Amino acid sequence: xxxxxxxxxxxxxxxxxxxxxxxxxxxxxxxxxxxxxxxxxxxxxxxxxxxxxxxxxxxxxxxxxxxxxxxxxxxxxxxxxxxxxxxxxxxxxxxxxxxxxxxxxxxxxxxxxxxxxxxxxxxxxxxxxxxxxxxxxxxxxxxxxxxxxxxxxxxxxxxxxxxxxxxxxxxxxxxxxxxxxxxxxxxxxxxxxxxxxxxxxxxxxxxxxxxxxxxxxxxxxxxxxxxxxxxxxxxxxxxxxxxxxxxxxxxxxxxxxxxxxxxxxxxxxxxxxxxxxxxxxxxxxxxxxxxxxxxxxxxxxxxxxxxxxxxxxxxxxxxxxxxxxxxxxxxxxxxxxxxxxxxxxxxxxxxxxxxxxxxxxxxxxxxxxxxxxxxxxxxxxxxxxxxxxxxxxxxxxxxxxxxxxxxxxxxxxxxxxxxxxxxxxxxxxxxxxxxxxxxxxxxxxxxxxxxxxxxxxxxxxxxxxxxxxxxxxxxxxxxxxxxxxxxxxxxxxxxxxxxxxxxx
Amino acid sequence: xxxxxxxxxxxxxxxxxxxxxxxxxxxxxxxxxxxxxxxxxxxxxxxxxxxxxxxxxxxxxxxxxxxxxxxxxxxxxxxxxxxxxxxxxxxxxxxxxxxxxxxxxxxxxxxxxxxxxxxxxxxxxxxxxxxxxxxxxxxxxxxxxxxxxxxxxxxxxxxxxxxxxxxxxxxxxxxxxxxxxxxxxxxxxxxxxxxxxxxxxxxxxxxxxxxxxxxxxxxxxxxxxxxxxxxxxxxxxxxxxxxxxxxxxxxxxxxxxxxxxxxxxxxxxxxxxxxxxxxxxxxxxxxxxxxxxxxxxxxxxxxxxxxxxxxxxxxxxxxxx
Numbered sequence: 172x173x174x175x176x177x178x179x180x181x182x183x184x185x186x187x188x189x190x191x192x193x194x195x196x197x198x199x200x201x202x203x204x205x206x207x208x209x210x211x212x213x214x215x216x217x218x219x220x221x222x223x224x225x226x227x228x229x230x231x232x233x234x235x236x237x238x239x240x241x242x243x244x245x246x247x248x249x250x251x252x253x254x255x256x257x258x259x260x261x262x263x264x265x266x267x268x269x270x271x272x273x274x275x276x277x278x279x280x281x282x283x284x285x286x287x288x289x290x291x292x293x294x295x296x297x298x299x300x301x302x303x304x305x306x307x308x309x310x311x312x313x314x315x316x317x318x319x320x321x322x323x324x325x326x327x328x329x330x331x332x333x334x335x336x337x338x339x340x341x342x343x344x345x346x347x348x349x350x351x352x353x354x355x356x357x358x359x360x361x362x363x364x365x366x367x368x369x370x371x372x373x374x375x376x377x378x379x380x381x382x383x384x385x386x387x388x389x390x391x392x393x394x395x396x397x398x399x400x401x402x403x404x405x406x407x408x409x410x411x412x413x414x415x416x417x418x419x420x421x422x423x424x425x426x427x428x429x430x431x432x433x434x435x436x437x438x439x440x441x442x443x444x445x446x447x448x449x450x451x452x453x454x455x456x457x458x459x460x461x462x463x464x465x466x467x468x469x470x471x472x473x474x475x476x477x478x479x480x481x482x483x484x485x486x487x488x489x490x491x492x493x494x495x496x497x498x499x500x501x502x503x504x505x506x507x508x509x510x511x512x513x514x515x516x517x518x519x520x521x522x523x524x525x526x527x528x529x530x531x532x533x534x535x536x537x538x539x540x541x542x543x544x545x546x547x548x549x550x551x552x553x554x555x556x557x558x559x560x561x562x563x564x565x566x567x568x569x570x571x572x573x574x575x576x577x578x579x580x581x582x583x584x585x586x587x588x589x590x591x592x593x594x595x596x597x598x599x600x601x602x603x604x605x606x607x608x609x610x611x612x613x614x615x616x617x618x619x620x621x622x623x624x625x626x627x628x629x630x631x632x633x634x635x636x637x638x639x640x641x642x643x644x645x646x647x648x649x650x651x652x653x654x655x656x657x658x659x660x661x662x663x664x665x666x667x668x669x670x671x672x673x674x675x
Numbered sequence: 676x677x678x679x680x681x682x683x684x685x686x687x688x689x690x691x692x693x694x695x696x697x698x699x700x701x702x703x704x705x706x707x708x709x710x711x712x713x714x715x716x717x718x719x720x721x722x723x724x725x726x727x728x729x730x731x732x733x734x735x736x737x738x739x740x741x742x743x744x745x746x747x748x749x750x751x752x753x754x755x756x757x758x759x760x761x762x763x764x765x766x767x768x769x770x771x772x773x774x775x776x777x778x779x780x781x782x783x784x785x786x787x788x789x790x791x792x793x794x795x796x797x798x799x800x801x802x803x804x805x806x807x808x809x810x811x812x813x814x815x816x817x818x819x820x821x822x823x824x825x826x827x828x829x830x831x832x833x834x835x836x837x838x839x840x841x842x843x844x845x846x847x848x849x850x851x852x853x854x855x856x857x858x859x860x861x862x863x864x865x866x867x868x869x870x871x872x873x874x875x876x877x878x879x880x881x882x883x884x885x886x887x888x889x890x891x892x893x894x895x896x897x898x899x900x901x902x903x904x905x906x907x908x909x910x911x912x913x914x915x916x917x918x919x920x921x922x923x924x925x926x927x928x929x930x931x932x933x934x935x936x937x938x939x940x941x942x943x944x945x946x947x948x949x950x951x952x953x954x955x956x957x958x959x960x961x962x963x964x965x966x967x968x969x970x971x972x973x974x975x976x977x978x979x980x981x982x983x984x985x986x987x988x989x990x991x992x993x994x995x996x
Contacts, residue, residue: 214715218716219716225729312868313868314868315865315870356831358831358855358857360832361831361832361834361987362781363994366749366783369752369783369785370749370753372750372778372782373749490864494863494864494867495883497860503860504716507722510722510960515883515959517884517886517887518883518887518889519886519887520883580753581747621857625854625855625856628854629826629854629871631826
């Protein structure tokens with residue numbers, strides 16, 4: 172641990188040249204912009220910047236890429252809060268609480284809270300990366316498909332939380348999501364399912380679906396109801412977007428919990444930031460004393476997932492830097508960048524190329540500081556930019572969404588997907604079908620399906636795999652316990668209430 | 676009248692030029708070349724093409740500029756369609772790996788390998804049989820005599836790792852339980868976490884683990900031992916006929932002019948001879964050199980297609996017509 176610290180101090184000295192600081196600052200801003208654009212997420216941001224890094228020293232180049240990666244996590248929340256269009260998948264949950272706050276005229280506040288939560292999450296993840304990376308990675312690889320399946324089950328149980336007032340409608344939305352997720356090639360069976368056109372061989376891109384469902388769907392509702400967002404006064408004070416002490420105290424525990432969840436899940440290869448945000452949200456709603464506020468702009472439901480998705484960035488770097496195993500789409504591209512810089516990603520990376528790895532970590536720490544500063548100071552700019560375009564907001568959001576959809580694969584197919592799901596999103600809102608369960612099923616069902624089948628295959632046909640090893644059994648009991656308790660809580664509570672009423 | 680002398684002069688000078696400079700005179704390329712990657716940035720296709728572009732630039736191999744574009748989607752299908760829309764135009768060069776063969780076989784794309792002009796095979800990815808360092812398995816015979824059904828991790832069902840596993844199972848006459856994982860990273864962590872008994876995996880993904888002593892390679896699926904792993908025996912030398920690998924090559928559009936094909940072939944041939952190519956691409960990515968020229972690559976593609984067709988058909992994975 173002391174060893175880590177001395178490495179880091181040397182690295183800070185190396186990284187903190189004026190050119191590098193400027194580079195990291197610009198990388199963060201570019202990442203913020205890329206993340207804010209619907210359709211362009213961390214993978215696209217890193218990939219777009221990669222050619223720029225070829226002439227640089229490895230430390231500068233990798234700092235640039237990780238700065239962009241972190242920046243996209245800050246950026247994703249902007250459009251989610253301001254126009255209900257998550258810029259990338261980890262920002263879906265942000266839209267669920269952030270946009271209602273915006274509608275109530277507390278958009279600046281929502282941006283402030285989420286920026287601070289993002290910062291705390293990022294720093295927490297970095298501390299874990301700095302002090303415990305090798306230890307965490309050695310334990311994380313012992314989790315296999317059975318444990319992952321249980322984790323997915325926990326994520327899917329969040330559907331109950333998101334269901335809203337009508338469980339039947341939530342169930343229908345969930346099942347349609349599951350159905351949609353089965354399209355495309357399935358690596359476990361090797362079959363290509365329901366790919367009626369070649370574009371569907373890799374399945375329906377769920378980023379195109381969320382852009383349509385949230386962004387365009389919202390616009391259609393707004394046009395019909397002639398909604399104008401409540402922007403507050405044009406000139407507002409710092410106190411309106413920097414959360415006060417009471418608010419900070421309110422979100423402090425949720426932010427810490429989100430940070431822990433984000434780092435933990437970010438480490439696991441194949442899980443990543445999106446699932447971390449879902450699980451952080453479900454945890455907060457379960458722990459909240461006023462769960463009825465969720466979905467209407469509960470600040471703890473905003474802070475915790477935001478902390479989680481930023482903590483997942485250093486989290487996913489842990490297996491990459493210690494083992495050469497990428498834990499997310501973004502780090503998969505970083506793996507390519509490491510090779511391009513002549514490094515050998517693998518178990519020896521942190522020993523052979525210690526200066527570069529620690530330099531990159533120092534760069535990421537600096538990026539996180541810069542991003543907090545720029546994201547807080549720019550809040551008035553973002554909100555006032557939205558005010559300026561408010562008369563044409565709907566047209567601009569539609570343009571953003573369609574360009575974003577195009578940029579997923581640089582083709583028109585995803586534009587059509589977005590348009591179709593825009594109409595579906597509108598119809599769902601009109602008919603009061605919740606969109607949360609739908610999107611959750613679309614994201615998690617294929618993962619759950621694959622992990623379940625892998626588990627059973629590993630058990631050579633036996634379900635005993637879920638209780639065989641002590642570690643797996645602990646996971647199984649914990650998750651099933653949480654899910655069953657969640658299911659049983661409402662009926663038991665109503666039964667107890669009834670008894671009490673009868674007695675009284 | 677006015678133009679006639681001019682025209683004659685043009686024709687004449689062209690003839691002279693043709694006599695002096697046989698290739699350039701045909702005016703190919705007339706603009707920059709476009710390298711087409713069928714997967715997104717950072718993927719295998721993209722890495723290969725960007726390394727090619729970089730080496731071409733650094734060694735001044737050709738005068739024309741090179742631009743790498745990504746046409747991801749449909750497991751390579753989008754790029755097949757894109758290249759096909761430039762039929763007869765030699766300015767496009769596309770990366771081709773196993774998906775070039777398997778995607779048209781398993782899904783209805785409307786195109787197949789015959790709709791393109793093979794240019795060259797640049798290297799191969801064989802399959803390595805690896806175990807965790809702490810495993811009891813030391814040789815192929817230990818697998819044969821394991822006394823229980825072993826779990827094997829590898830890429831998706833029907834992919835090369837699966838086909839190689841079936842070959843091992845047949846050659847050793849043991850039952851193996853293949854568990855598909857998504858991508859080399861997940862296979863490597865499944866092996867390190869001892870979720871499975873051994874893994875069939877592409878050498879580039881595990882070479883660092885082998886070097887650092889965390890995994891042990893038992894055998895490799897090439898004809899001869901690979902330079903990268905001089906101590907790892909082939910299946911063949913142990914008496915088991917398991918030879919399987921996927922390829923990394925480049926193809927151009929259908930019906931391109933002969934001079935364009937000659938230009939591209941020569942460019943790629945000279946490229947793969949440069950030391951930069953070995954240092955910057957083959958070695959860091961763990962790829963076994965395996966250059967084949969246009970004709971040999973065409974024959975190889977035909978053979979590979981029939982191998983996959985048989986195996987995928989046995990697994991019931993061919994597209995239904």
